Amino acid sequence: MSTSATSTLSPGWRPVVARSVVFRHDRVRGVDLLLLPERVVVLRGAAGGIVALCDGERDVAAIVAELARRHPDAPVDTEVPAFLGRLYDEGWLR
Amino acid sequence: MTGPPRTGDTTPTGPRRGAPPDPDPPWALLAELTHGCPLSCAYCSNPVELNSRSAELTADEWADVLRQAADLGVVQTHLSGGEPLLRRDLHRIVAAADGAGIHTQLVTSGVSLHEDRVAGLVEAGLRSVQLSVQHPEPGRAALIAGARASRAKERAARLVREAGLPLGLNAVLHRANLDALEALVDLGLAWGADRIELANTQFYGWALRNRDALLPDPGQVARARHTLERLRAELAGRMELVWVAPDYVDATAKPCMGGWGAISLTVTPDGTALPCPAAAELLGADAPSVRDRPLDWIWRSSPAFTRYRGEDWMREPCRSCELRAVDFGGCRCQAFALTGDAARTDPACHRSPDHGLVRELVEAARGPATPDTYVYREPAPSDRTRAPQEARPPQQADPGKQR
Ligand code: SF4
């Protein structure tokens, strides 16, 4: 897997959490988590809300549009694709 | 609670008067599903005295433990042993963990992992597999593990990758394989591993019996570290190389378990709950059982989990040492095993008054050219006949105590 973040952001990409990864809300600690082998990633701020939209149905444009609707004043169209690309590079999104 | 004496501590605002503060929730559970195992690794850290198969928790009992663990905050479990594949009901335990929202990793020797078994486990929600490897050369691996298993491991690795699960390898390092570190990493690359844990032997349980044969000399460790740094640079982004340091040789206490009762807990095959997998001997009858008590009480309030939590139990030199928040005074089980007193500073630490015990052993450590002669667990391992070096026949070192 040597694909870089930019090349994954093709219009056809419909991000979904990788099968080895569990995305869930931690009700005990009140945070969203990505659970990986040997590792737990705590998703801070809006990150959990973005991953929650990665359902394998929406493409990146649809995710951005949904977030722009929810947060009209946030720079979602630049930051969200970059964030998704980073998660892809880590192997957490497919 | 049987903590350290509090004479003289009368400050009303002082820490931990009376009931201990509520601990943070645990992140991880090590579930030791059985002590049974087809291998007899010389470095095995399981206790000398193993739980019998008939004493094991049932799948229903494990399901209950996993639900309680999830309620407590556990989000990850290692399903381990022994060899967890010996449990025919393993898929039910995996399903219970996954159903409770807990990420599951199978920790296995790979022996008897067949295609339909993998499919059933994936179906039940298994997320990841960690496979042990003893040596890149099959004959030497057989000598270390007390049985031939290299081909079974290679097949297991392939099945795991074909099932689309991430594969980690775990190689316990010692005198007989530290110089083969690069070949171990090559093996991992060939088998499609994402991660290799290069874990220097920790001397607990059975491994303590074989300490003289396992302990490397410092030159060997230095060579391995050098190779590791080069490989890390070469493989950055391709494979994660995790190094578990040799505390004896480094003369440095490890931050054992991230602190006593701080991050994770272990449940043994018969349901004993421990703050550390090696703590059974130290705690003796004080170790609580999930069969008698709720896990919540065990984590928050049991004497076993509160005894060395935090820093109140520490004596000098740890008590005033600036590193106590980094390494938590090292390992309680090691202090107990080497000095008979679990509240002493870990003798691996060069500042410990008992460090001479460890230093003498390291100074006496023989080089890699010395033949490896191990004491194996009963029952006697078979098929070591083609190993390149003669192994001493297995000895029953503690008659009557083993299964
Ligand atoms: S270390 Fe070896 S003998 Fe011990 S449980 Fe693991 S595979 Fe079995």
Ligand code: SF4
């Ligand atoms: S004296 Fe105690 S706290 Fe200090 S480095 Fe040694 S083990 Fe760690």
